[in-house]
Amino acid sequence: MVINVITVIKFIEVFKNYKHYMKEISNKQISKIIEEIGEMLEIIGTEKDQFRIIAYQNAARKIEMMSREIGDIYNEEGFKGLLKIKGIGESIAEKIEEIIKTGKCRYHDELAKKVPSPIITFLKIPGVGPHLADKLYNCYLPRRQAGKNYKLYNIHNLKKALEKDKSVKFFKEKTKQNILEGIELLSKQTGRMLLSFAEPIAEEIVNALKGMSGIKQAHPVGSLRRMKDTIGDIDIIAAVNSKSQKPKANSQNVIGKYIKMPFVEKIVESGETKATIIHKKGPNVDLEILPDEEYGSLLQHFTGSKEHNIALRTWAEKNGFSLSEHGIKITKNLKLKTQNQNLKLKTIKCDTEEKFYKTLGMDWIPPEIRENKGEIEASLNHQLPKLIKLNDIKGDLHLHSTWSEGEMEIKEIAEYAQKLGYEYIAITDHTAGLGITHGLKEKEIEKYINEINKINSKLKAQNSKLTILTGAEVNILANGNLDISDRELSKLDIIIASIHSGFRQKEEQVTSRLLKAIQNPNVDIIGHPSGRLIPSRQPLNIDWKKVFRAAKDNNVAMEINSHPQRLDLTDDLCLMAKDMGVKMVINTDMHHAEHFKNMRYGVAVARRGWLEKKDVINTGSLSELKAWKKSREKYG
């Protein structure tokens, strides 16, 4: 948080243009400041503050969930616009206005003076809340020699104390272990960014490059092109016309323009054909400019993965080729040797990747599966899977409306789904067991179904091809029971069962919990099965073989959740599930309109997991989906 404020202040210094810097303050930053006010009040506040704390927590949560940038709302509608947001009243709106205008919040800063900074630091540890952070700070470590006490002042110091078991008072072994695990998790949170964060940055740069004279094409490469769930640095390559009079001058010209682009925070290095910059949003971006006649082999080389390229080169070497980013050399082709000795030394240049793979006698391999998991052999045998595509998706079966924590009314969701060309959607609001979402109570289910039926009638009258299915996302409780009765569940079309609590259970417990849910005849789908949240929560410990076997036996679909922080099942688990004959479903878990766009990330995971259209139930027509649902009845 301190860093956020400093960053914001820096922006203000650099950009005197009011509107410009206002845009730079994201909902996440505002939400963080509001959340911290709540946390600090929880530490230093009194009994009286309990509802005030809740109000700050609710407001922070609301802001973070919002699809529109709050800065834009303020720009367009002013203070009144802020008051229209549910959960934000006069007082919090004033604070938001202050943050937007000045980058600071005096109330926050006053509270911060009263709360020691290590406490704020400790709050970053997953599993450590305000009370524990306060206790950690206030537990005294005896200093042997001086006989004095000193406090834990940073995470490193805390970790050392916990590990060395220096009588960190008040804490039992299990609690210490949990804190250490939290610290470990926190240390892993740096370095990589979400695919959804990197992709728009790369897209903006690639589009800018494509608009420059002399550039023939440009691509993001590396893990971004392979659509991995997290990305290290952003790598981009671009091609200049090698037949032009001055290809070198062209490339220098492009680099010169690139390093002066408005998104450049800092130039790390800049040469004739390469440059590395730090983007204003944080990541390092490497750009390499190359001649277009070699573009195919370069694209292949920089796309990787390392494992794929090593395996490919090893295969190539054994089969008489030598590969490099500049092309293919034929090293052992006897036929060529007798015809023309010189050909042997000549590099075959490839302007496209298709040509590169074809020269080796292979089919073009989609970037998503270049991980050395059998794709080279499959390509040589012309047996690559026909990977699922975004436009194969006929509907989304995991959507939240205002009936629980979603932002959109069911009718708005229907309108959006029609625009996407979907044939069906399922509204699957949370059930009441997940308290904070204010989900469906049993007595509300009839009303909920009625509303959906009414909208369906209207859609039918309008000759819309969209059908809305009724559904719910129910909670799998710690013992494997669901938080809503089978009687109520049987009234709904699609039931997703998901784990939202008890993330610290042992493998055996979690597995049997999932097995019990899968065996419930009302359950159609297991939602975000591993429960991971990148980067803050590790996946659950699960015996996947047992779970997939049960899913196959009970004809229950496993979800690929398209939320960029989930992307779960992961690619490897998709491969395993597919091998075991399990059906999958790709859903967005939509809470607001922006989330609909995440479907592409779920499809990317499916592609990385070698899935084809036939493996995924929501690629079928409505009648096919209904047939699948009907086929499940025999398991009931």
Added chain:
DNA sequence: GCCGTTTTCGGCCCGACTGTTTTCAGTCG
């Protein structure tokens, strides 16, 4: 501090799970 078919004050403050002080405080979604 927010909200309002209970509308300017009085109600809101879920529910599951874990760890532990074994009855409940702290954390999370």
